[in-house]
Amino acid sequence: MNDGEILVIDTEALVTEVLKLKHQNYRLVQICATKTGEGYELTYSFGKDYEFVCLRLNIKEGDEVSSISDIYKPAFLYENEIHDLFDIQIKMISQDYHGNLYRMKTKTPYK
Amino acid sequence: MSVRSIVPFGPQHPVLPEPIHLDLVLEDEKVVEAVPSIGFVHRGLEKLVEKKDYQQYVYVAERICGICSFMHGMGYCEAVEHVMNVEIPPRAKYLRTIWCEMSRIHSHLLWLGLLADAFGFESLFMQSWRLREKILDMFEVSTGGRVIFSVNMIGGQRRDMDAQMLSMFSKVLDDMERELREISKTFLNDYAVQSRLKDVGFLTKEQAHELGAVGPFMRASGIALDSRKLGYAAYPDIDFEPITSQVGDSYARCDVRIREIFQSFDIIRQAIAKIPEGEVAVPVKGMPSGEHFMRVEQPRGEAIYYVKGNGTKFLDRVRVRTPTFANLPGMLETLKGCQLADVPILILTIDPCISCTER
Numbered sequence: 001m002n003d004g005e006i007l008v009i010d011t012e013a014l015v016t017e018v019l020k021l022k023h024q025n026y027r028l029v030q031i032c033a034t035k036t037g038e039g040y041e042l043t044y045s046f047g048k049d050y051e052f053v054c055l056r057l058n059i060k061e062g063d064e065v066s067s068i069s070d071i072y073k074p075a076f077l078y079e080n081e082i083h084d085l086f087d088i089q090i091k092m093i094s095q096d097y098h099g100n101l102y103r104m105k106t107k108t109p110y111k
Numbered sequence: 112m113s114v115r116s117i118v119p120f121g122p123q124h125p126v127l128p129e130p131i132h133l134d135l136v137l138e139d140e141k142v143v144e145a146v147p148s149i150g151f152v153h154r155g156l157e158k159l160v161e162k163k164d165y166q167q168y169v170y171v172a173e174r175i176c177g178i179c180s181f182m183h184g185m186g187y188c189e190a191v192e193h194v195m196n197v198e199i200p201p202r203a204k205y206l207r208t209i210w211c212e213m214s215r216i217h218s219h220l221l222w223l224g225l226l227a228d229a230f231g232f233e234s235l236f237m238q239s240w241r242l243r244e245k246i247l248d249m250f251e252v253s254t255g256g257r258v259i260f261s262v263n264m265i266g267g268q269r270r271d272m273d274a275q276m277l278s279m280f281s282k283v284l285d286d287m288e289r290e291l292r293e294i295s296k297t298f299l300n301d302y303a304v305q306s307r308l309k310d311v312g313f314l315t316k317e318q319a320h321e322l323g324a325v326g327p328f329m330r331a332s333g334i335a336l337d338s339r340k341l342g343y344a345a346y347p348d349i350d351f352e353p354i355t356s357q358v359g360d361s362y363a364r365c366d367v368r369i370r371e372i373f374q375s376f377d378i379i380r381q382a383i384a385k386i387p388e389g390e391v392a393v394p395v396k397g398m399p400s401g402e403h404f405m406r407v408e409q410p411r412g413e414a415i416y417y418v419k420g421n422g423t424k425f426l427d428r429v430r431v432r433t434p435t436f437a438n439l440p441g442m443l444e445t446l447k448g449c450q451l452a453d454v455p456i457l458i459l460t461i462d463p464c465i466s467c468t469e470r
Binding site for chain 2: 072
């Protein structure tokens with residue numbers, strides 16, 4: 001991948017593509033969810049030195065996504081956050097808070 | 112046989128200026144695991160982008176945090192400017208650089224004071240914060256505010272600094288540098304300070320990379336990365352190198368931050384010497400359409416501003432990945448194996464900002 005590239009992939013290819021980046025010594029930079037018309041866009045960003053690349057999934061409401069927290073340990077925080085605030089179902093998070101990472105009275109997810 | 116117990120730490124704790132909760136799993140006095148919970152000051156600021164247009168959102172971005180308010184505003188503006196292909200005037204770039212480095216000095220001095228307070232060195236705490244007051248005074252003179260500055264706008268800056276003000280700042284920085292040299296001797300050489308910081312809370316270079324650590328926390332473990340090198344504001348014209356340490360303990364984090372303050376003095380002097388004359392803002396036409404990830408080096412590390420525009424005045428998404436959020440996994444790692452009494456200091460050594468983390 002080139003610096004700054006956003007590669008759109010299928011949900012099933014996520015783990016494979018993430019493993020490829022892991023083997024190329026990229027670190028996880030962030031995971032971000034964006035509401036789109038029919039569902040969500042999930043963007044996984046990775047960095048190596050000053051290089052910055054992204055993988056993108058387009059998912060529908062109710063779709064499940066595999067966790068990458070077994071590959072990148074810090075992913076558990078981003079994945080719990082995305083689950084809490086966007087109600088995106090993420091399978092097999094290494095440390096799953098089941099909706100309680102954000103301890104607040106306001107009802108989430110935001111719809 | 113050791114006894115296993117769980118001790119709740121926070122959300123309210125004398126060493127924490129802001130609330131975060133940790134469940135500490137202990138074996139006798141030794142921490143074997145720490146489980147964080149956040150959300151006590153979550154304000155839904157990213158969600159607010161649905162109600163505020165892209166110009167108004169500058170003021171929301173500034174309010175993500177009271178320490179890095181300038182940099183949050185600037186990072187957001189730079190992201191939107193990139194999406195809209197707006198080139199800000201050279202003088203505005205230099206002004207951004209100067210205010211950014213003032214923010215870094217402010218933040219690091221605040222952290223040094225909190226650290227001294229945490230290990231009970233009250234006079235050192237007061238000396239650090241006395242010095243910090245001078246930076247706040249400089250902010251007040253140049254922006255009119257001491258916490259929220261509102262000088263950023265899409266397309267440049269709202270305020271300028273004249274030659275007389277810049278010359279005065281230069282003199283103040285000379286005085287501050289002299290005084291910081293005295294204080295830093297105590298921070299780096301005093302026996303009591305060293306006994307609390309040295310050989311405590313190690314994070315190796317490999318762990319820092321693996322856990323996605325950023326900023327001084329990462330650089331103290333030997334990774335020479337600094338987002339200022341990516342070339343935003345006037346940093347391409349400034350001569351500087353990332354400051355690192357190969358040690359990776361709490362003392363190294365303190366050492367790196369102190370050296371970064373001296374580096375910020377130097378960067379401001381370079382910027383004052385090179386700042387060109389001219390306008391400080393350009394008019395902006397049209398609406399943002401497209402997306403961009405902007406990376407900015409805040410005092411606590413790399414912050415990422417993601418904006419996605421749809422051609423209307425309301426953005427589809429603003430996402431801020433703050434440095435403290437990225438440093439939480441690294442912090443949890445440093446806690447493993449430490450003594451319960453060291454937990455407050457170790458949490459402080461990542462310089463946590465919970466307002467940033469929760470937005």
